[in-house]
Amino acid sequence: xxxxxxxxxxxxxxxxxxxxxxxxxxxxxxxxxxxxxxxxxxxxxxxxxxxxxxxxxxxxxxxxxxxxxxxxxxxxxxxxxxxxxxxxxxxxxxxxxxxxxxxxxxxxxxxxxxxxxxxxxxxxxxxxxxxxxxxxxxxxxxxxxxxxxxxxxxxxxxxxxxxxxxxxxxxxxxxxxxxxxxxxxxxxxxxxxxxxxxxxxxxxxxxxxxxxxxxxxxxxxxxxxxxxxxxxxxxxxxxxxxxxxxxxxxxxxxxxxxxxxxxxxxxxxxx
Amino acid sequence: xxxxxxxxxxxxxxxxxxxxxxxxxxxxxxxxxxxxxxxxxxxxxxxxxxxxxxxxxxxxxxxxxxxxxxxxxxxxxxxxxxxxxxxxxxxxxxxxxxxxxxxxxxxxxxxxxxxxxxxxxxxxxxxxxxxxxxxxxxxxxxxxxxxxxxxxxxxxxxxxxxxxxxxxxxxxxxxxxxxxxxxxxxxxxxxxxxxxxxxxxxxxxxxxxxxxxxxxxxxxxxxxxxxxxxxxxxxxxxxxxxxxxxxxxxxxxxxxxxxxxxxxxxxxxxxxxxxxxxxxxxxxxxxxxxxxxxxxxxxxxxxxxxxxxxxxxxxxxxxxxxxxxxxxxxxxxxxxxxxxxxxxxxx
Numbered sequence: 142x143x144x145x146x147x148x149x150x151x152x153x154x155x156x157x158x159x160x161x162x163x164x165x166x167x168x169x170x171x172x173x174x175x176x177x178x179x180x181x182x183x184x185x186x187x188x189x190x191x192x193x194x195x196x197x198x199x200x201x202x203x204x205x206x207x208x209x210x211x212x213x214x215x216x217x218x219x220x221x222x223x224x225x226x227x228x229x230x231x232x233x234x235x236x237x238x239x240x241x242x243x244x245x246x247x248x249x250x251x252x253x254x255x256x257x258x259x260x261x262x263x264x265x266x267x268x269x270x271x272x273x274x275x276x277x278x279x280x281x282x283x284x285x286x287x288x289x290x291x292x293x294x295x296x297x298x299x300x301x302x303x304x305x306x307x308x309x310x311x312x313x314x315x316x317x318x319x320x321x322x323x324x325x326x327x328x329x330x331x332x333x334x335x336x337x338x339x340x341x342x343x344x345x346x347x348x349x350x351x352x353x354x355x356x357x358x359x360x361x362x363x364x365x366x367x368x369x370x371x372x373x374x375x376x377x378x379x380x381x382x383x384x385x386x387x388x389x390x391x392x393x394x395x396x397x398x399x400x401x402x403x404x405x406x407x408x409x410x411x412x
Numbered sequence: 413x414x415x416x417x418x419x420x421x422x423x424x425x426x427x428x429x430x431x432x433x434x435x436x437x438x439x440x441x442x443x444x445x446x447x448x449x450x451x452x453x454x455x456x457x458x459x460x461x462x463x464x465x466x467x468x469x470x471x472x473x474x475x476x477x478x479x480x481x482x483x484x485x486x487x488x489x490x491x492x493x494x495x496x497x498x499x500x501x502x503x504x505x506x507x508x509x510x511x512x513x514x515x516x517x518x519x520x521x522x523x524x525x526x527x528x529x530x531x532x533x534x535x536x537x538x539x540x541x542x543x544x545x546x547x548x549x550x551x552x553x554x555x556x557x558x559x560x561x562x563x564x565x566x567x568x569x570x571x572x573x574x575x576x577x578x579x580x581x582x583x584x585x586x587x588x589x590x591x592x593x594x595x596x597x598x599x600x601x602x603x604x605x606x607x608x609x610x611x612x613x614x615x616x617x618x619x620x621x622x623x624x625x626x627x628x629x630x631x632x633x634x635x636x637x638x639x640x641x642x643x644x645x646x647x648x649x650x651x652x653x654x655x656x657x658x659x660x661x662x663x664x665x666x667x668x669x670x671x672x673x674x675x676x677x678x679x680x681x682x683x684x685x686x687x688x689x690x691x692x693x694x695x696x697x698x699x700x701x702x703x704x705x706x707x708x709x710x711x712x713x714x715x716x717x718x719x720x721x722x723x724x725x726x727x728x729x730x731x732x733x734x735x736x737x738x739x740x741x742x743x744x745x746x747x748x749x750x751x752x753x754x755x756x757x758x759x
Binding site: 191194195196215216217218219220221223224225226227229230231232233234235236237239240241243244245247248250252253256261264278296297300306 | 428431510512636639640642643645646647649650652653654655656657695699700701
């Protein structure tokens with residue numbers, strides 16, 4: 142099991158150039174759990190994730206890992222604890238699956254040491270977890286979208302971090318692959334205790350797979366906690382501006398949002 | 413049990429080493445030796461294998477042919493070194509800008525070095541390699557910083573497309589400056605014309621000795637930064653997540669590229685396209701892993717430049733065609749093919 146970490150943000154303000162996107166967000170990531178950041182488009186959810194994962198330097202506020210500021214930690218040392226899969230990574234032309242997954246070992250290698258047994262084992266394990274061992278020698282260009290995403294996650298797994306940030310890992314995937322990826326991430330969390338923090342677009346999948354929800358609206362943290370407590374019709378109205386009812390998902394028992402639009406609405410729910 | 417068998421299988425056929433690496437390495441060395449032999453034996457005076465051997469190893473033999481071979485040694489050594497420098501410099505620039513068509517000549521670094529050398533010739537009466545090299549390095553470095561600075565303006569930082577545009581614009585501006593300085597000075601024109609085309613024929617042992625430290629430092633920088641550049645190839649975000657200090661990495665790798673290309677340009681003149689050719693051949697056969705592509709680009713660069721020099725001697729016989737003309741002839745079509753093939757999204 143992965144060790145417990147205290148990862149907290151305090152009065153975080155961040156953005157791009159002169160535009161402030163994240164406004165005074167304070168939060169603590171529950172260790173060894175799955176947290177999902179939800180919010181409407183342009184709410185700042187992705188910016189928050191990027192700031193927590195040190196891609197964006199905060200304008201003010203603190204991000205501490207086990208009491209130490211992450212900006213003051215040596216980047217390689219931090220990269221052995223904190224992994225990140227951004228939204229649109231670049232695929233070098235002609236790269237093989239094994240080469241790409243292997244690049245996740247960078248923070249564990251020194252400038253002069255070559256590949257050690259540990260590196261090979263970590264890569265083999267990551268590929269096994271994501272079920273891509275058979276694809277090792279294939280080119281990424283030849284893979285389907287779902288397989289590709291599994292390769293990227295395997296790269297992040299090869300990094301063997303205790304905490305893993307993922308920015309919309311299921312976007313552009315068919316529903317089948319979305320569920321597959323989320324199941325695999327849940328396996329990872331349950332078996333290894335990896336703390337997972339991700340941005341997801343789909344509120345129902347978020348409610349089902351998250352242990353903890355952070356709801357972002359206009360750059361502010363408006364709600365956090367277990368999905369069953371956080372996902373309510375009033376929160377969905379506040380955060381997404383959507384009228385809805387929340388029912389119990391018959392499969393998982395988690396809350397499930399059923400939107401109320403302008404058409405196809407029974408009289409009982411007409412606002 | 414299942415676990416350990418997968419691991420041991422991974423060791424047997426290591427997917428982290430390009431599958432034809434050994435073959436490429438062997439072929440590379442064979443070609444290297446062949447190009448050395450050709451460079452020593454071919455030219456306006458053709459010399460056979462026996463005479464090449466005599467010229468190289470038998471100091472007591474003093475035939476005309478043996479002396480021709482001896483005269484060609486410095487030229488051959490220099491074209492090998494210069495080609496290696498240009499190859500590695502191209503690989504570094506492509507990695508730093510994440511742009512497959514980056515090359516010292518495309519980013520304007522060559523032209524910056526040229527401008528400084530021309531100024532040295534025109535205003536300081538400089539005419540020796542040892543003095544060129546510092547001017548060329550300064551010019552290359554300043555141009556690199558300038559192009560990088562212009563390319564980084566705006567919100568998204570130094571994107572590959574902005575770097576190439578900045579390089580192209582800078583090249584245009586600098587080359588007109590070069591012409592403006594040269595035209596009214598006929599004495600500089602003569603001296604510069606030969607240098608500007610790019611030639612390895614005038615190499616001296618003095619020049620080569622001056623060149624070696626730059627070559628070594630540049631190649632060491634390139635090899636040490638290869639793993640981090642591999643991470644950078646996956647995007648700035650992934651690289652940051654993997655613990656790469658991307659700003660410092662780009663700076664150091666660009667410095668290595670400038671050292672290599674500036675020093676080569678100082679001695680041989682601006683030779684274009686070798687960086688482009690040598691790296692693309694290697695990527696084609698080895699894949700994109702820079703830990704292999706960078707060192708192998710040194711070998712392919714050396715072979716390409718040496719063979720180009722030999723071809724120039726044969727085509728231009730009884731005189732010779734400068735090597736810069738030959739590489740441009742091979743390189744320009746390749747650049748067009750690459751530009752057409754390269755995905756716009758990757759820019």
